[in-house]
Structures are given as structure tokens and as C-alpha cells.
Amino acid sequence: MSRLRRMAPQSRQARQSRRRSYDQYCAAARALDAVGDRWTLLIVRELLAGPRRYTDLHADLPGVSTDMLAGRLKDMEGAELVTRRRMPPPVSASVYELTERGRALLPVLRALAAWGAPALDEPRPTDAVRAHWFAIPLLSALEGLGARVVQVTLDEGEFHVRSGGGGQVTYGEGPAADAEVRLRTDAATCRALAGGELTLTEAVDSGRAVLEEPVRAS
Template identity: 80%
Template sequence: MPRQPRRRSYDQHCAAARALDLVGDRWTLLVVRELLAGPRRYTDLHADLPGVSTDMLAGRLKDMEGAGLATRRRLPPPASASVYELTPRGRELLPVLRTLAAWGAPDLGEPRPTDAVRAHWYAIPLLDALAELGPGVVQVTLDEGEFHVRIEVDGGVSYGDGGVTAPDARLRTDTATCRALATGELTLGEAVASGRAALEGVAPAGVPA
């Protein structure tokens, strides 16, 4: 499979430049976004990264393996596929993506006619809003699909694509409300009180259980 040529280093003794040497290529951080949701097969990655060519995706994954950001492993029988997953170093990029998402949220607006949409793409922008619910697993359902957010006792958060068995709480809402929560235009308590979101299992601050 032909490889996309790797961009040369910026050759600058600067932490930001060095970081961009590793993750500044087109698509790399979006591959990270997908793998933060859990191990993924190549075909699943390609399906959830509309617009990326097979050559580009293969090249980015190879580069990420070489940089120690991702690994590939074979699933045990009876599965016959390999999956890619982030290394601990790769998972350290979650705060970077959270900050980037917070910075970009005000410009999100309504989806354009050409925009693809996946439910789990709203996970990162919602992490702060959902963290107030306290430790546990929150399953989020949108018309576009489901994802879940895991909130640890120490305040750490992670997310995964799809639903889970017996979550601690269930949130149903829509993408417009997700955008309002991401920008801080709306709090989770306000979303529930106004009927824009339905929450089962726990009540957000300011809303009676």
C-alpha cells in the first residue's frame, strides 16, 4: 500500500514544535479522538473518519505506532481481526483534545450539509458537563447513536463509543443541546429542567432527584 510522505520535522528546539512533529499532521488528532473511545479495527476507523483515504489512514497509523502513540494487537479467537489502541503516551492527548474542542465549540454552529455526524464526537465537548454527576458511567443517547462517559472518583474521565450494560445514569438529548452544553450557554441542570434533556439515575446540581 503506498505511503503518504511524512512531513519533515520543524527542526525547532521548542516543545510546541516537537509536539506538532508528532501529532500535527492532517488527520492524526482525529485518529486519536477515535482511539480514545477504545480499541478500533482499521475498518471501523475508516468508517468513522469520513474523507480520509485508505493510504492516508494507514500512513497515519504507522506513524503513530512509530512515535509510540498507538499499538496494534491481534484479538484472541474466535475473532480474526487486529485492533489499534492508544498507548499511555497517546492517551495523554485527551486534555489536548478537550482544550481544542472547548476552543472550537463556539464556531461549531449547525451542521453543514456536507458535515458527517457521529454521536461519540460529542463526548469530548460534554466531558466537563457530565463530570458534575460524580463517579460512575453515564450513557448518552442521541438520534445519531450512543456513547458512554466514565467518571472516576478522582475526577478523571474517559469515553467510549456505544452503550454499556447497566450504566449508573442515562442521558437522552440532541445535538443542539450538546452544542449549548459545550459552549456553556446551558448547564446540564438547565437542560434537564427545561426538558431539553432527560436524565435517569442521578440528578445534576440544582435539579431535584
């Protein structure tokens, strides 16, 4: 009996693991085994902007419980999408960051954002909004500026986008001291740009967006 009792938790854990898999020999099913759970891709969205503390992740994922977030991060570590490391003094805090495999999900999120953009009508009363959530939907439009670093300012805040060699693109919260171009606009214009209803040139010509080149000290 004691042996059976000891084995029972392992059996339950094995059954739970099997339930989390589609058990299909299919690349799409394998991908969904890793990222198909609720909140997982939104955690990736946040970490694509750089390493984040648990408290910062929780603040920018309104609606997720602390237990759910902790569980998802643990699962993502197990799937080798995320790593956790200790920051050196004086910060002395742990941060989560994407692995190379996790960062490779950027094109997936870009495709999802393009597919979902037409569904962005007026914000609902219950909708949370963060400025950097517009970064992924706007990547294609901002890349057309040909600038290495673009800073975007909205009423909701600021974010910046960096274009590196080999087509690599990253983004982050807040302003960028080395921005080559600054774009000022609003959430409604971002929505129109993301949905393909408006080009960036049309947004500037109509006054819905303003492009500025920062003044450099001589």
C-alpha cells in the same frame, strides 16, 4: 554509480523526514512534529474510545483515504502513540490502540474541543455526525453529575463516559449496561452545552435534556 544509486533512496527518505519536523527546540514544536499532521488528532479521538479495527476507524473518519489512514497509523506507531495487536479467537483481527503516551492527549483534545465549540453552528450539508464525537466536548458537563458511568442517547446514537479514580475519564461507543445515569438529549443541546451557552441543569429544567436512573433488578 551503483553505490550512488543505492544511497539515493536513503537520502530522499532523510530529506522527507527533515521536512516533517519544524526543527525547532521548542516543546510545542516537538508536539506538533508528532500530532500536527492532518487526521492524527482525529485518529486519537477515535482510539480514546477504545481499540479499533482499521475498517472501523476508516468508517468513523469520513473523508480520509485508505492510504492516508494507513500512513498516519504507521507514523503514529513510529511516534509510540499507537500500537497494533492481534485479538484472540474467535475475533482473529488486528486492532489499533493508544499507548499511555497517546492516551495522555485527552486533555489536549478537551482543550481543543472547548476552543472549537463556539464555531459549531448548525451542521453544514456536507458534515458527517457521530454520537460519540460529542463525548469529549461534554466531559466537563457530565462529570458534574457525580456518576461513575453516564450513558448518553442522541438521535445519532449512543455513547457512555466512565469516571475512574484519580480523575481518569474514558468514553466509548454504544450503551453501558452498568450506567448509573442515562441522559437523553439532542445534538443542538450538546452543542449549547459544549459552547457554554447552557448548563446541564438548565437543559434539564427546560426539557431539552432528560436524566434517568436505570431500574436495577432486585
